[in-house]
Amino acid sequence: MxxxxxxxxxxxxxxxxxxxxxxxxxxxxxxxxxxxxxxxxxxxxxxxxxxxxxxxxxxxxxxxxxxxxxxxxxxxxxxxxxxxxxxxxxxxxxxxxxxxxxxxxxxxxxxxxxxxxxxxxxxxxxxxxxxxxxxxxxxxxxxxxxxxxxxxxxxxxxxxxxxxxxxxxxxxEEAQAPATSIGFQGEAASFAQIEGMYAHLEEALTAIGFLKPDNPKKLMPRLKRLFSRTQLETEEVNILRGIAKKILQNRNS
Structure with a gap:
């Protein structure tokens, strides 16, 4: 990338x-x-x-x-x-x-x-x-x-x-009032990073049986909608991928 x-x-x-x-x-x-x-x-x-x-x-x-x-x-x-x-x-x-x-x-x-x-x-x-x-x-x-x-x-x-x-x-109109800040903000996650996270989560959810590939319904679109409201940062994406990695490790151990 x-x-x-x-x-x-x-x-x-x-x-x-x-x-x-x-x-x-x-x-x-x-x-x-x-x-x-x-x-x-x-x-x-x-x-x-x-x-x-x-x-x-x-x-x-x-x-x-x-x-x-x-x-x-x-x-x-x-x-x-x-x-x-x-x-x-x-x-x-x-x-x-x-x-x-x-x-x-x-x-x-x-x-x-x-x-x-x-x-x-x-x-x-x-x-x-x-x-x-x-x-x-x-x-x-x-x-x-x-x-x-x-x-x-x-x-x-x-x-x-x-x-x-x-x-x-x-x-x-830069003189307008600044947006409300939530404190420290990290680097916004890229499109490719977020897509990689979704793929990793889908793999983990499938491995534990939470997502059924033959009947996925609308789980992934709902998750994407949920995360799109958060404006994910790179570190947050890394945390979520770390969770998915741990799920897969435990599943395969």
């Missing part, structure tokens, strides 16, 4: 991740929305068109933000897109039964701005289908834009604009 990035600027610490985008024009429009707010880190996960970044619609809709497209990374999985991140936010108009905590865009932006060690990914789904549950469950929070409940449909680029605007606004 790559070492965490070190810049404390919100504009360097936030990446925008578009998952399985169907229309190249939306990619260009998203790049334009980002650039107007000072952001430049765009990642595409399995876009529909292999030449999405060079597509005439993408270039046309970027309208001056072609430099963002030229630096955009295309990857084959959400895991690759989140590499180096320790915080991920899924954007969805549809609430899920086992989603992580639901935040507003303003709450998200304030959190990112006030936590300089946060390396954040803002994850947007396909224009028609949104984000699959498997991707949402990997994220720390679910972002729901408080739109008109009778017509809450937002274009992909519009959603990117809302999130990038709120993040910029948070930077401009």
């Amino acid at each position: 790559k070492p965490p990035e070190t810049s404390t600027s919100v504009f360097d610490r936030v990446r925008f991740v578009l998952v399985e985008t169907s229309h190249p024009g939306n990619i260009g429009a998203a790049a334009r929305a980002m650039k107007t707010m000072g952001f430049s880190r765009l990642i595409l996960v399995n876009p529909r068109f292999h030449d999405a970044l060079e597509h005439e619609e993408a270039l046309a809709f970027a309208s001056g933000a072609q430099d963002i497209l030229s630096r955009t990374k295309v990857v084959g999985s959400i895991e690759e897109a989140l590499d180096g991140c320790n915080f991920a936010a899924a954007l969805s108009a549809r609430l899920r039964e086992f989603s992580p905590p639901v935040w507003t865009p303003r709450t998200l932006a304030a959190h990112i701005n006030m936590e300089p060690d946060v390396q954040a990914a803002l994850v947007f789904g396909n224009e028609r289908y949104g984000l699959p549950n498997g991707v949402v469950e990997k994220c720390n929070v679910l972002i729901n834009i408080p739109a008109n409940p009778e017509y809450s449909s937002l274009n992909l680029a519009q959603a990117v604009q809302v999130l990038s605007y709120e993040c910029r606004l948070a930077v401009m």
Whole structure:
């Protein structure tokens, strides 16, 4: 895994991740929305068109933000897109039964701005289908834009604009009251560290018969939802993995 990035600027610490985008024009429009707010880190996960970044619609809709497209990374999985991140936010108009905590865009932006060690990914789904549950469950929070409940449909680029605007606004309002502190805070656990912890816990719970592989029900999604509310730190992840390791050692002894 790559070492965490070190810049404390919100504009360097936030990446925008578009998952399985169907229309190249939306990619260009998203790049334009980002650039107007000072952001430049765009990642595409399995876009529909292999030449999405060079597509005439993408270039046309970027309208001056072609430099963002030229630096955009295309990857084959959400895991690759989140590499180096320790915080991920899924954007969805549809609430899920086992989603992580639901935040507003303003709450998200304030959190990112006030936590300089946060390396954040803002994850947007396909224009028609949104984000699959498997991707949402990997994220720390679910972002729901408080739109008109009778017509809450937002274009992909519009959603990117809302999130990038709120993040910029948070930077401009640094004079606001600081968030409540719980005292010492360690380094936030990375996405890869947390995924490794879940795999280790699942192995341990299976070994003691608490989790039945042939009938797992919803145990792991519930555990992921529980831990997503805690904003796990690296040391806390290590403690949980130590517990799982001890369970497996005792089981095998």
